[in-house]
Amino acid sequence: MPGLDALAAPAGGHGPVAKVAVVGAGWYGCHISEELQADGHDVHLFEALPEIFGGASGHTQNRLHLGFHYARSAVTRRQASQGYRRFKQVYPALSRPVTDNVYAVPRDDSLLDGETYQQVMQASRLPFEKVDSTAYGLEPSTTAFRVPEELLLTDRAKAHFGESLRPQLRLDTPVESFEETDGGVLVNGELFDALIDCTWGAWAAGGKGVWSDLYFEPCVTLVYESERRDFGLTLVDGPFFSVYPFRNGLHTLTSVTHTPLARCRSHEEARQCIARQSADTLDRTRRAMETEVVRYWTPFRESFRHVNAFFSVKAKMRSESDARVVSVRRSGRRISVFAGKVNTIFLAAEAVRRELHAVVGKDLWVSL
Template sequence: MRCNLAILIGMALHIAVVGGGWYGCHIAAELLARGHDVRLFEQHGRLFHEASGNNQFRLHLGFHYPRHAPTRLQSRDGFSRFLAAYPTLSQEVAENFYAVATGDSRLDSASYHLVMQGSGLDLAEACPEASGLRGVDAVWRTDERVLLLDRARAHFSAGLAEYVQFGARVDARQAGNHVLVGGRRFDLLVDASWGHLTRPPISCIFEPTLLLYYAGPVGHPAITLVDGPLCSIYPTDQPGLFTLSSVAHTPLGCCDTAAAARAIRDGTDAATIGRHRVLMEAQISRYLPDFSERFRYLGPQLAIKTKPVGPDDDRAARVFRMGRVIAVMSGKVDTVFHAADRVLDEVAALTGVPQRAHV
């Protein structure tokens, strides 16, 4: 049920949200639910056209981030909030293995296990034979799920239909106690463009990325090698369709600006994809020796990731308010709840009206 608290006490803000990905859609829905007057601007003709529609579709639980506690904890808590808020937008992965690669991992398996336990993340040990993996020290089963892309896009397309303006690549300029977005006046801008409109005030880079799609056996286990420049094969929402990702070979560049990253992504040719494919298949085959017999290459998936600079694999979501602009630095999909909480806190600070129940 919508809670129009802000309207009831006359503190509804006129808010522009830029970006029709997971972050912009979820945050716009949260602001609408509190009675604000929201307009969502998306430059493309549909939602989830950029990173939210082009990624590995893993609903994280924290297991990917042994070197960064805030990411791990945001993800662990975001996972259960995601299931409660969006019960139909993810599904189980029947067999989902994490493994520490012998000699190639930054952490030994005992340390990895301890870090996860310390964060309240349970790992059920599995025998390596069950996973089909070679060259690994330890294998665990996890309860990570897969995001259902088509359903998520349909969910927000229906729910936000009357609030979205498509084909609107907007700029933004602050002026006194308001902000001009695409030339229109708003009380507040929530920039959920993943750094493409307003650069977050932290040290970050824009990384054009390449994942590869494969047809594989329906029900083949999801496999993730940790921790370091390793690889993973993960199912999608389509039976028998998988993505192959590699920390070492997925990046196509490391750019200081979003424009430079877009230029690399859009200019990626077949020869580049072919070179990365050879490296990515060789890497996964070290651990899954029958990979090339079981999986058939289908095509590339190109995207751009905005990443904090640093050695810890930091993917925590962050929110910064600069006057009438709230810039959202996305992390993973389920860390969106942490970001939305911070946005609501900033709106509360601006209006003097609590926006969420504190626990």
């Protein structure tokens, strides 16, 4: 049986090679595969869809978070800020600045007042500039800040990983069978030393007994065209909305209240919910979201024209807090990854390395 003992050490001298199956070619699956490949491991990346980033990673707001979304979670702010700096170092060509990116705190409806929000961000050493809210068409009582969060360039990221992982990619190849043995795991009948699940519960076999505390939200994101070519507006902290640059001069509109269409027990149930959406239900959702926006920001209807929408499934962990942090769990030779934001891919990769070392019982740790 071709386990670790039968494999030669990689040229870099980092120790024995592990043959690893990674499931899910989104941001996390691609980054972790690239990291393990750089360590010298024999990585095989399985993706059920015909292309990488075909799931939630390719259908998102594309925001590279710095922490401004999370005034009520210090650990999430810290992870976001550290991950932002690391992302800019490792993938400098995969994001870009947004010219005018504003966070606003409504006086009456936010869970925090503007002064407290500002103090939280100052204490977290996040960079921002306080601006005149009325200059953006917001109420004078709204506190507003210009921030340097960036836009993820998803198309460029797909091209990057598609090239760097070309030999490892197994596209249009769902993992239909999985079995743990004494010396490894059988994935579609092929022997591996370990399996890393980066599907956030979308792969049903990976979620059993591992992510029992997950739930799934079928989500709709609206797409608009506007003369405001590079503008973002996000209201915090509460059940508000966000307008953010997307691609090709378009913007997305999301809403804490209206973007999630339901709360489901499984990824498949969420997909079925999306399949039931009709033109009429989408139109009702659009009108509800636009009404919410105009309540706080009246220039919206003058500047933005609805052109499209896309759906996705978001997996979330049941929690009483506002935290969206990295979690990596191991069961036998299966390592499962869960996280909330793209820029925590580095924390996840470090945790996966530790768990991989524990799985194979050899020194596979490689310092970053």
